[in-house]
Amino acid sequence: MIPMLLSIVSNYSMLNHILLRTIMTKIINAGILVAMVIAIIAFGGCKDSSTNSTGYQNNPTPPSKTPPPNTITISGFAFSPSSITIVKGTIITFKNNDSVIHTATSNDGSWNTGDIGSGGSKTVTFSNAGVFGYYCARHTSMKGTITVQ
Numbered sequence: 001m002i003p004m005l006l007s008i009v010s011n012y013s014m015l016n017h018i019l020l021r022t023i024m025t026k027i028i029n030a031g032i033l034v035a036m037v038i039a040i041i042a043f044g045g046c047k048d049s050s051t052n053s054t055g056y057q058n059n060p061t062p063p064s065k066t067p068p069p070n071t072i073t074i075s076g077f078a079f080s081p082s083s084i085t086i087v088k089g090t091i092i093t094f095k096n097n098d099s100v101i102h103t104a105t106s107n108d109g110s111w112n113t114g115d116i117g118s119g120g121s122k123t124v125t126f127s128n129a130g131v132f133g134y135y136c137a138r139h140t141s142m143k144g145t146i147t148v149q
């Protein structure tokens with residue numbers, strides 16, 4: 001009777017042990033799953049950040065908010081930049097941010113945007129090399145230089 005009881009207790013203990021191990025395994029597996037989810041959120045969720053695991057940049061530079069160098073902005077009765085160097089074939093956009101009409105007129109008369117209204121823009125293609133001084137035909141104190149290489 002006693003050995004049988006011991007056997008039952010032993011079996012119960014063993015069963016309990018297996019049950020405990022199963023529960024522990026499940027808890028550990030759940031823990032691994034949680035860790036993986038955290039890892040995915042932490043690392044996978046920010047793939048757009050500046051560097052990846054190899055150290056190379058994914059997105060080298062954010063989009064620039066300043067105008068590209070082939071745009072000349074007219075603002076406050078001034079051309080900006082007032083002096084610019086470009087290569088042959090560049091299309092320059094003159095953008096008028098003032099509330100009055102302006103022009104960009106070449107000193108030698110070789111090109112002229114004509115009137116550019118407030119908020120408007122005109123383009124000029126520079127096909128020939130040279131240094132072109134220009135001014136605003138409506139406000140002759142407004143001056144600029146375009147160097148075409």
Ligand SMILES: [Cu+2]
Nearest residue numbers: 102136138139
């Ligand atoms: Cu003007």
